[in-house]
Amino acid sequence: MTTAHGYAATSPTSPLAPFSFERRAPGAQDVALDVLYCGVCHSDLHTARNEWHNTIYPSVPGHEIVGRVTAVGDLVSKFKVGDLVGVGCMVDSCQHCVPCADGLEQYCDNGFTGTYNGPMFPNGTNTYGGYSNHMVVRESFVLRVSHGLDDLAAVAPLLCAGITTYSPLRQWKVGPGHKVGIVGLGGLGHMGVKIAAAMGAHVVLFTTSESKREDALRLGAKEVVVSKNADEMAAHANSFDFILNTVAAAHNLDVFLGLLKLDGTMTLVGAPETPHPSPNVFGLIMKRRRLAGSLIGGIKETQEMLDFCAEHGIVSDIETIPMDQIETAYTRMLKSDVKYRFVIDMATL
Structure with missing residues (x-):
């Protein structure tokens, strides 16, 4: 001892x-x-x-x-x-x-x-x-x-933040030609932007704060959407292959599910203290959309993530x-x- x-x-x-x-x-x-x-x-x-x-x-x-x-x-x-x-x-x-x-x-x-x-x-x-x-x-x-x-x-x-975002991006095979949304620009979200961009995706950052726009673009996002702006959100309806939702506070999931294309997936990695409001089932069944979750990553995948980040200069x-x-x-x-x-x-x- x-x-x-x-x-x-x-x-x-x-x-x-x-x-x-x-x-x-x-x-x-x-x-x-x-x-x-x-x-x-x-x-x-x-x-x-x-x-x-x-x-x-x-x-x-x-x-x-x-x-x-x-x-x-x-x-x-x-x-x-x-x-x-x-x-x-x-x-x-x-x-x-x-x-x-x-x-x-x-x-x-x-x-x-x-x-x-x-x-x-x-x-x-x-x-x-x-x-x-x-x-x-x-x-x-x-x-x-x-x-x-x-x-x-x-x-x-x-x-933690790196593997929590890397694992679902890998699981849902994010890569070149994919339009990927990252919801929230915090400890998890900023890693999601960096990693998804390094994988070759077209990354769109969703934030409630206009002040995050410049940082999101610096980190690798190609577009930034203020999620409180209904017109900005509507412009992206039915267009995303994958959305990684990193927000750790209860919020309306339907506004993001409606942005997924046919067979699109939104994966939750934030863990709010209180539950999210239940999503509208029609928002899922009408486009065969999927709502999923992901928890960190296994040891082999975590090593893969560290090596990927070292190769791409990501910290x-x-x-x-x-x-x-x-x-x-x-x-x-x-x-x-x-x-x-x-x-x-x-x-x-």
């Missing part, structure tokens, strides 16, 4: 504060790493505040992690001391169900083990995330990072913060006052 230092919430109303705890000693199949950077995901806030009503306290959030390997177990073959690695939203799964066998650990029939807010297989203990100085993770859930050293902080959000747009500013970051995140992801420099812990 080794002593780790991090920041934790101890109740839904307590601010995150310094917290020391024990990490297991690396086993034969484990990789130990020093955490260099950790992105700040909205899921961290949901969990710290128990907004999904499943938090195990004390809670050390953080699942967008970039680090450097400090030790490996005797059976580890893919990593060595000194390697740059990433850890995303999962650190284990049952490894024997059909989804796990297919490389879809995020859909594990027995429930994957989250990087924080476990419980861990097989003994049910809580897991503590990347708001900490070091971690020990099973080799099969560690990713290789091939971006340059100057990009490491901006790579961290790829481990997240970030603002780096010291660890002791996490509560301020949460407050600003709730106001959408960040472009587009906070990342903690763990050297400040």
Whole structure:
């Protein structure tokens, strides 16, 4: 066992504060790493505040992690001391169900083990995330990072925001000749724009804010539509092959479903605190449209995403913060006052 230092919430109303705890000693199949950077995901806030009503306290959030390997177990073959690695939203799964066998650990029939807010297989203990100085993770859930050293902080959000948007874009085979909508320009949305553009799609960004237009075009969108403008929306009726909806607040889905062409799909990746209003069934059946969902990505696909982003020079747009500013970051995140992801420099812990 080794002593780790991090920041934790101890109740839904307590601010995150310094917290020391024990990490297991690396086993034969484990990789130990020093955490260099950790992105700040909205899921961290949901969990710290128990907004999904499943938090195990004390809670050390953080699942967008970039680090450097400090030790490996005797059976580890893919990593060595000194390697740059990433850890995303999962650190284990049952490894024997059909989804796990297919490389879809995020859909594990027995429930994957989250990087924080476990419980861990097989003994049910809580897991503590990347708001900490070091971690020990099973080799099969560690990713290789091939971006340059100057990009490491901006790579961290790829481990959640990047894979959350990449996976559905790949699943629905987005590519050249496709007209793709991205709804929302936040931590997820700005990655969706970058990745869909790199895949060769004609990207249209939907936003409620005219002020986002310039940024969306800079990030790779070819067009920007203010979704509150009925005329702008009507001009795109029945024209989209695919829409990726990243908004994490309840809203009317029908206005976007009506933009899909025959056999078009809208996939939801935002997780609102309250349900969306139910869509009108006729908006689906009249054009054989599909409404779908997607959850992060499996380990193989996450590695594919990291390699794709390295090849295309894609990282997240970030603002780096010291660890002791996490509560301020949460407050600003709730106001959408960040472009587009906070990342903690763990050297400040």
